[in-house]
Amino acid sequence: MEYTIRPPKGFVRINWPELWRYRDLFLVLAWRDLSVRYKQTVLGVAWAIIQPVVTMVIFTFIFNRMANIQSGDGTPYPIFLYTGQLLWQYFSGTLTNASNAMVANASLVQKVYFPRLILPITAAMTGLVDFAIASLILAGMMIYYGMMPGLMGLMVLPLLILTAILCSMGVGLFMASLNVKYRDVRYALPFAINILMYITPVIYPVTMLNNHPGVKMAMLWLNPMSGVISNVRAGLLGHSLFQWDILGISLLVSTFYFVIGLYYFRATERYFADIA
């Protein structure tokens, strides 16, 4: 084998074979992040269930019982809310962890060589684990409310989840690179994510924005998660119509975000060790 080390020049391609060679490292780092999380806690993994359930209960109380926001299509509010919450927590969790992945592992970045892409992707993988656990609660709720997902809904579900992954990874990669140099990201991001939740149909249905078509269009185009959430609700809970055009737009925009994030990360990754 022979390879050269040279000053970086211009456009850098993604080295897929190398990522495959380092696949063990993905698993090890993901396992590290997961094992460390609940060390020395009493409730351990139970936290992964307590958090979403408590959030759902409180939000239902405030937004549904007090503020009288309805699902708009007859779906019971708790499960309506929870589908949105589940996806939203996947997105925000992955985004936060991915963007901080480089800085949190700065010592590793400065001392060992491995494809830097592994760090944000590992953060995304731990997000999927949380997503899986939280989905169990959703399944439980669906049984409780006696809802059966339509066949088409189930078939399209992987596509929607893929869209969510692409979207969160894309923005996460972009933020990860930005965060290395401008630590503002670490402070701005939680704030932005908080606000963003209200501009996504998590606690309310998209139809609530019908009186503001401009805002609605902007939201559907710029925020792929809105499309994902409304379509997952339609597909799984069966009360509203499935919207293929929205699905298409979300997938397209997410892929776009992902590609941009990936290439920005690759372009700036070489200097991380010098800047971190």
Place this chain on the structure above:
Amino acid sequence: MTLPIIEIESIGKKYQIGANREKYLSLRDQLAKTTQGARKRFMAKHHHVPQAEDFWALEDVSFSVKEGEAVGIIGRNGAGKSTLLKILSQITPPTKGKITCRGRIASLLEVGTGFHPELTGRENIFLNGAILGMTRGEIRRKFDEIVAFAEVDKFLDTPVKRYSSGMYVRLAFAVAAHLDPEILVIDEVLAVGDAEFQKKCLNKMGNVAKQGRTVLFVSHNMGAVAELCSRGILLSRGVLRADAKASEVIGQYLSSGTGTGMIDLTGNVEERTGSGPLRITNLMTMEKSRETRSVFEFGEPLLVAIGVAGKAGKEFILGVSIRNHLGQVILHFSNSDDREKLLMAEDQTSVTLEIPSLPLNDGKYFMTIWLGDGMNIMNDRVGNCLSFVVDSTHQGQCKSQGLVRVPGKWIIAKG
């Protein structure tokens, strides 16, 4: 003839230090740069704006390493050794030049990379091993060896944050020592653990080298370098100064920056700190008759003449340290220790320190001078600037084991 396993060609690495550092390149930044450039030039002309400075950590370094060679890379702090290793490990890209590698490189730039305090010793072995590039199977196969080397069998299942620092470091090195790469690059990681462990580590690395692997070893421990490496590379301020047999290069390193007999310190000198008004102007080693000499015998008087520039009448304090080739301070003299007050007779005064009887073993010694004012505030310090040799072979005496040698009296009791 086989091709060298590493070929380093004109490698250069530039950092920008100072306030206005350049952002890493992105389209947006390029656009901003062109518009900002004009503004910056205006600002620089009319206001004092700190400009970004180019710092070349490495400049035009070239050498080749053949398969199976053990090369020691030595140099002062700041010479560029770690930067070179970082470039070789692909952690940071070079600014210029090219390196061709024909084997897998495993780098040990720090022990315990990736160790997580919350995980147990066992878990950290797998974690660290994976980070260093070992596959899971490899780690499992070598697990027992690693644990035995680190001597932590009883503590495998406790979180690493509970380990003593010695245990931590032993475990970290144990994992790293069992890497099986074609090329092993090590950066000063021997400075860990107690003396016995250091010996163990050296042995292990020696074995690796003997097995025919290529080793690049950066260290300040000249003893280790001499033992492990056949070839030496000397870096100084980012430039390659020597590439020869290890012993030769070590010798060159130890004597670089030191004169013998006498040295003029009015200009710029390496290893100089302090910016006070009092300055050391020159240094000289002499024998009793005040003739300049640089080779002395055990027990001889040694005179050190120090030129000091300042203001007549001012009080000053001088300290003289004598170090051996390992950098250990063997002797230290200071006029305040000797309860002698020193006052400048004129603006340029010469002080002579007389050591009546040199208690040193044979070897090479390096002098460091410290100059302070009457309030003991440092004005000037020049490190390792003048060397002298103690050679008592013609007295017929052998080298004693102590750092210094003091004659003793031996009397047999009568009856």
